[in-house]
Amino acid sequence: MLFNRSRETSRADGQPTVEQTDADGRKVLRLSGRWTTRTIADVDEEMEKFAGGAGRNPLALDLSGIERMDTAGAWLIGRFIEKANAKGTDVSLQGQTEAMDVLLTAIREAAGQKRPEGPARQNLAIRGLEGLGRAVYAARDDFLAAMNILGATIRGGQMKIGRGHGVNLAAIFNQIDRMGVGAIPVIVLMSTIVGAIVAQQGAFQLRYFGADIFVVDLVGILVLRELGVLMTAIMIAGRSGSAITAEIGSMKMREEVDALTVIGLNPVGVLVFPRLVALVIALPCLTIIANFAAIAGAIGITWTYSGIAPEAFLDRLRSAIDVGTFLVGMIKAPFMAMIIGIIASVEGMKVGGSAESLGLHVTASVVKSIFIVVILDGMFAIFFAQINF
Known part of the structure; x- marks a missing residue:
């Protein structure tokens, strides 16, 4: 899935950039350029540093400067939000388009499916009875065959x-x-x-x-x-x-x-x-x-x-x-x-x-x-x- 935006790039080569500013008493990270599979490696380390230095103050991600984004770019932004939230930082998004919302939502859902909460571990007696029941059914199927x-x-x-x-x-x-x-x-x-x-x-x-x-x-x-x-x-x-x-x-x-x-x-x-x-x-x-x-x-x-x-x-x-x-x-x-x-x-x-x-x-x-x-x-x-x- 790919999002394109026709606009004048902030850099001649269209490489992604991250700029930190302050607005209304809170930090804002302005993202610009092309956030695609071929380019996000340039800002990967920088995004890691921003996520590691996130504090308790609210943080806003301004996506209005992004001219192109695919699933790799959305994954990098989603990973940043996840790490910032883990440190207690409230992250909000602004300037995103509907296509960006679709990509980011899909990344969040996929990340949630990768780590499902495991079922409660059953005690030894229940597991033993379950195994016995499965063995009985398997023996029945073998007997019929x-x-x-x-x-x-x-x-x-x-x-x-x-x-x-x-x-x-x-x-x-x-x-x-x-x-x-x-x-x-x-x-x-x-x-x-x-x-x-x-x-x-x-x-x-x-x-x-x-x-x-x-x-x-x-x-x-x-x-x-x-x-x-x-x-x-x-x-x-x-x-x-x-x-x-x-x-x-x-x-x-x-x-x-x-x-x-x-x-x-x-x-x-x-x-x-x-x-x-x-x-x-x-x-x-x-x-x-x-x-x-x-x-x-x-x-x-x-x-x-x-x-x-x-x-x-x-x-x-x-x-x-x-x-x-x-x-x-x-x-x-x-x-x-x-x-x-x-x-x-x-x-x-x-x-x-x-x-x-x-x-x-x-x-x-x-x-x-x-x-x-x-x-x-x-x-x-x-x-x-x-x-x-």
Whole structure:
């Protein structure tokens, strides 16, 4: 916004000037020249000195000599008035035009908006209850989104919105290869180490009672019922769950998900369904591999640490476990796979348009998946104990 006044300038070059005079017993600052962005630097220091030396006596600003003013000049005058008022000086304006009034009013309003009075700080109890309420509402939204994805998945691989079904076998096998076959090395390594650690610690404690052989019962039951499927699910949540969230989230950022909807395809059927089916197939298979790897690690440790030969280990294992022990772990695997896939997909669909949002939701996907998987494992353990299975 720019104000112009056609008049003879007080200086040949039109540079701004500030002159102090006395009129009717009060000080008057007469401003003249061009008060624009290019020129106000010449009087900035001078205006600072006048503002710093302002006393209790009233002060008038005479703007009649200003021939041009823009927002920068109005800001300088507004800053002067603010500092003078802070020292107790009553500043009045005279000689200004209507255009000047508009500029100065806008500067005052903008300055007032920059320093709003903050709301009263709430006490700790209210802030805690507010946070709890927000968490409950966020959990409700996540649950509804998860049920929407689960329902669409159970309905089938609906590729086109509202028209027929189609299962893309190539996409499913590709995801099985990435989530299942690609995870075998890390699952085998982790399970072997965990089985060896459990066997070593169990044998170390049981040898005080002369019951080294019972380490086979400990390893067999613990691995087949709990640790095999739980550790596999945690690894898949960190490896494949984060990948699902990152892939869907990246497509969401680039608006590829919206593009699928525009061309008539169902994003859940195209993106989520193959990954969920692949997880449900891959996780039980990986659990079986993890069980074998953990038992192999336990056999190696008990042979070298406790002198239990592999033949004796397998013979004792055969009598310590039954089909039910194996089925307990296998029943959990598909449920854990569905939870990991659904949570990862929901978090991927929630990604915004920034890389920061993608990182936050990938982290949330892994944390939530592991948390829910552990809770589900505990619930299954209680349930199977109640029915004596």
